[in-house]
Amino acid sequence: MAAVLALPLTQGAQAATPVTTAATPATINADDDNPFRWMELDGLRADFQHMCPAGRCVGFWSLVLTDDIAQHKFEGGKFFVYAPATGEFSFFLDTDIAVRTVDHPDQVRLVDTEFMRSHPRVEVRYGDPGHPGRARVVASATTLM
Template identity: 40%
Template sequence: MAVAAASLGLVLAQGAQAAEAPTPANPASACQTPASPFKGAKLDGFKAEMRINFPAHPCPIYVWVLRLDEERLGRRYSGGEFFLYDPVNKEKFGGFLSGDIMTSTVSRPEYVSVSQDNVLPAGRTEVRYGNPGHPAVARVVATVTRG
């Protein structure tokens, strides 16, 4: 019994020392939150949002996306799909970010999530709604213009 009490005393003493030991610097404190890549861009129908991927990682991965604003989300849409369109080259391109999956079209306005990689580096990028097979006649829902 004396050996057990001595062992318990040693464990408690070690626990007290561990509790008093300084904790290493929080690695997350060194993480940087990136500035919006959409700063300076003209947004019409969009709002820029920062999303956090892998929040349990010491340094979370931040992703900036464009989402439809409240007014666009409140509109009625039926019979078509949302897609990205380059009005200069008159072609459908890119896609929407759904988690870590890219999809070329989405059917609901709340699924419109455009990553910075799917916005043209200069000029105008459009989100259109309608038949992706006939993009020229689809309705323009939102635009972002850079440069």
């Protein structure tokens, strides 16, 4: 199950607060492990953060919306992750909890690398997850082969 990959990140204290790389020491070379480096990103960017659930810090990569996309006005729907080729859904990481949808652009955080690698194209859509074909494509990640 795709959610299994995020379990080490999603278990633990719900009050855990991610810390962006801008606030971490320069000795961490996060670029070496970027699992998204071989993907074509449109409206998304790779982001390395630290999270400390239950006092144990973990560094992890995720995809977030680019600043220019996140600044758009979104009303009347939800953000969700969708693979158009198969009609499957993935999840976002909201603080330290895996969720299927989020309300705000700054909550868009994809961590499910297995889902992204197993689908040639993954899209962040905005609208009604019950009708993904009618939802607006906000951003995408395409696996380069």
